[in-house]
Amino acid sequence: MSLLAMDQMSLSFGGVMAVRQVSFEVRAGEVFAIIGPNGAGKTTLFNLVSRLYDADSGSLHFEGEEITRTPAHRIAEIGIARTFQNTELFEHETVLHNLLIGKHVYRRTNLVAEFLFLPSVRRQEIRFRREVEDIIDLLNLQHYRHQVIGNLPYGVRKMVEVARALCIKPKLLLLDEPSSGLNPEETEDLSFWIEDINEALGVTVIMVEHDMNLVQRTAGRVMALADGACLAIGSPGEIQSHPEVLRAYLGD
Ligand SMILES: Nc1ncnc2c1ncn2[C@@H]1O[C@H](COP(=O)(O)OP(=O)(O)OP(=O)(O)O)[C@@H](O)[C@H]1O
Ligand SMILES: [Mg+2]
Secondary structure, eight states, X not given: OEEEEEEEEEEEETTEEEEEXXXXXXXXXXXXXXXXXXXXXXXXXXXXXXXXXXXXXXXXXXXXXXXXXXXXXXHHHHTEEEOOSSOOOOTTSBHHHHHHHHHGGGOXXXXXXXXXXXXXXXXHHHHHHHHHHHHHHHTTOGGXXXXXXXXXXXXXXXXXXXXXXXXXXXXXXEEESTTTTOOHHHHHHHHHHHHHHHHTSOOEEEEEOSOHHHHHHHOSEEEEEETTEEEEEEOHHHHHTOHHHHHHHHOX
């Protein structure tokens, strides 16, 4: 069974058909990449999966359950996390606080218990801290733990955003252009983090990515989009030599 299945989804903005009858499936454990020229509909596809946008038609399933109409606020609960093309962190908060805020999506206690700061809340808070520290260690962010986001280099912020997404313990992680703005060394590090997230944490990854080297190194399968439509799905090698994909990138 596939972890995520999109079937014939479409979405238009006024006259622009951003996503045209796109179907694809991602199996548990895969690293799946989505490539395509600017404006191809990649981010819109993520917005459909994370339920920020309602599709005009088509359906979406996660772990066999239909989520076509599931409200966006339930998406983290069911195990889907994402990062944004332009990072969306709390600029004036520290790395640690940003991650703890991310963690609270998972909160199990009720508000009265929190107000009274009952032992159950305290225990949960301690567990959250420990789990956040594990993610900080995994992504090698120890050095930045108490630094304010606004003071961090861009590459570090991007990793903090990945860390925050991991705080909800997702089954599926959506990364929107994780390497954009990173230098070659940071991009190489990123490929190792993606491998670790996938293999050590067992998280299935879908990433929108322009850097074909990174795609080659990390992704098992790739979907190429152009003008909102799926051109082809295959191995990175197949996609890079696919005539229609080449035409979409290079023109006739
Ligand atoms: N909220 C919106 N309102 C109107 N049009 C939109 C909206 N979001 C996306 N579009 C349009 O839909 C099309 C696909 O945009 P999208 O952002 O999904 O592309 P993309 O593949 O992520 O591009 P990029 O590589 O530049 O990030 C574009 O024509 C874009 O202008
Ligand atoms: Mg985009």
